[in-house]
Amino acid sequence: xxxxxxxxxxxxxxxxxxxxxxxxxxxxxxxxxxxxxxxxxxxxxxxxxxxxxxxxxxxxxxxxxxxxxxxxxxxxxxxxxxxxxxxxxxxxxxxxxxxxxxxxxxxxxxxxxxxxxxxxxxxxxxxxxxxxxxxxxxxxxxxxxxxxxxxxxxxxxxxxxxxxxxxxxxxxxxxxxxxxxxxxxxxxxxxxxxxxxxxxxxxxxxxxxxxxxxxxxxxxxxxxxxxxxxxxxxxxxxxxxxxxxxxxxxxxxxxxxxxxxxxxxxxxxxxxxxxxxxxxxxxxxxxxxxxxxxxxxxxxxxxxxxxxxxxxxxxxxxxxxxxxxxxxxxxxxxxxxxxxxxxxxxxxxxxxxxxxxxxxxxxxxxxxxxxxxxxxxxxxxxxxxxxxxxxxxxxxxxxxxxxxxxxxxxxxxxxxxxxxxxxxxxxxxxxxxxxxxxxx
Ligand SMILES: *Cc1c(COP(=O)(O)O)cnc(C)c1O
Numbered sequence: 001x002x003x004x005x006x007x008x009x010x011x012x013x014x015x016x017x018x019x020x021x022x023x024x025x026x027x028x029x030x031x032x033x034x035x036x037x038x039x040x041x042x043x044x045x046x047x048x049x050x051x052x053x054x055x056x057x058x059x060x061x062x063x064x065x066x067x068x069x070x071x072x073x074x075x076x077x078x079x080x081x082x083x084x085x086x087x088x089x090x091x092x093x094x095x096x097x098x099x100x101x102x103x104x105x106x107x108x109x110x111x112x113x114x115x116x117x118x119x120x121x122x123x124x125x126x127x128x129x130x131x132x133x134x135x136x137x138x139x140x141x142x143x144x145x146x147x148x149x150x151x152x153x154x155x156x157x158x159x160x161x162x163x164x165x166x167x168x169x170x171x172x173x174x175x176x177x178x179x180x181x182x183x184x185x186x187x188x189x190x191x192x193x194x195x196x197x198x199x200x201x202x203x204x205x206x207x208x209x210x211x212x213x214x215x216x217x218x219x220x221x222x223x224x225x226x227x228x229x230x231x232x233x234x235x236x237x238x239x240x241x242x243x244x245x246x247x248x249x250x251x252x253x254x255x256x257x258x259x260x261x262x263x264x265x266x267x268x269x270x271x272x273x274x275x276x277x278x279x280x281x282x283x284x285x286x287x288x289x290x291x292x293x294x295x296x297x298x299x300x301x302x303x304x305x306x307x308x309x310x311x312x313x314x315x316x317x318x319x320x321x322x323x324x325x326x327x328x329x330x331x332x333x334x335x336x337x338x339x340x341x342x343x344x345x346x347x348x349x350x351x352x353x354x355x356x357x358x359x360x361x362x363x364x365x366x367x368x369x370x371x372x373x374x375x376x377x378x379x380x381x382x383x384x385x386x387x388x389x390x391x392x393x394x395x396x397x398x399x400x401x402x403x404x405x406x407x408x409x410x411x412x413x414x415x416x417x418x419x420x421x422x423x424x425x426x427x428x429x430x431x432x433x434x435x436x437x438x439x440x
Pocket of ligand 1: 070071072073075096097099100142168170171191192193194204205
């Protein structure tokens with residue numbers, strides 16, 4: 001008789017354990033810092049934000065950082081900063097959150113999609129060059145779900161073709177690529193620090209770069225109150241009003257919380273890394289399950305393991321992904337579900353939506369009939385097309401608690417070892433989602 005909880009057996013983890021996942025962890029220093037801003041009536045200044053930017057630079061090694069109201073705005077500013085504009089193309093992986101690239105359309109540019117690598121789930125360097133045209137301005141790299149993208153290959157391609165590289169580090173705060181912190185390798189980093197992310201400060205974003213020109217262009221775009229920081233004469237001449245009529249400033253409660261959060265984040269990252277690696281070490285010998293983490297001796301790490309997922313090979317385990325996830329959830333495991341972000345190239349916005357009421361698709365406004373069609377440039381993305389049935393979300397442990405982790409490992413082993421009993425359950429294709437589901 002079956003012991004699997006999905007078939008009526010008892011749960012491996014029958015008790016509540018939400019505290020294992022609660023995020024961010026708010027300490028007294030964060031609370032005090034936020035209250036102080038409120039009491040001082042200092043919500044809209046820039047003094048605390050500037051301190052946070054300094055702390056951020058000290059952490060990453062960047063020369064310039066600029067706080068934003070959110071990651072979406074920071075990424076728009078990074079695109080503007082590297083010179084993305086009317087008629088340009090940026091190359092972006094199809095599997096990411098929309099705010100890695102939709103902003104390009106507001107700049108009059110178009111997005112060309114590249115496929116992802118099935119192991120890293122980040123942009124596949126081998127799939128970039130065939131999509132480069134004379135309009136290509138930049139490559140948008142996303143260190144997806146915390147896995148550092150293959151920066152050596154990407155930088156070599158970018159330098160060969162004279163392209164800029166933007167790193168979207170929203171999933172990978174503190175992750176290392178061959179010993180170097182992600183975000184410091186390309187021309188500019190832009191990141192989200194909204195409450196669900198690893199480095200969570202509330203709503204907030206950051207742009208960071210060693211390139212003074214990019215930094216000053218980001219100020220011009222959305223930080224009219226910082227005109228006094230500009231040094232480039234032409235930029236001083238046109239300063240004073242934000243060039244796209246936008247305000248990008250960070251709320252100072254977020255900055256104050258960020259200063260405190262950054263002090264403890266490295267220790268939290270270490271604890272998460274220990275818990276996640278322990279969990280994977282306990283299950284990776286099982287058929288069809290592969291961790292999404294860099295090899296141990298590579299010098300690369302996953303930072304805070306944001307929205308971590310595992311890779312699933314149905315042909316090896318012999319069980320549909322939805323049944324596997326249902327069986328684990330029935331055992332009392334939290335945070336298990338199939339899939340990840342939808343493939344963006346499936347959305348009409350990148351091909352035929354007339355956002356600007358120009359009488360033609362917005363991405364076509366500055367293109368000519370001689371340009372290679374966007375649908376052709378973004379064609380042939382087999383890994384992105386099939387990804388929803390190849391990955392599943394994992395519990396994102398915030399603490400190393402051996403007893404509980406051992407139960408999680410035991411539950412996965414129980415399901416896999418008894419999987420033949422689940423063979424009669426029907427396969428359901430996972431539809432995917434434009435957002436990663438919000439997890440506790
Ligand atoms: C969250 C996220 C963003 C956008 O950041 P917000 O702070 O929500 O505006 C951009 N890119 C990626 C990959 C993200 O996950």
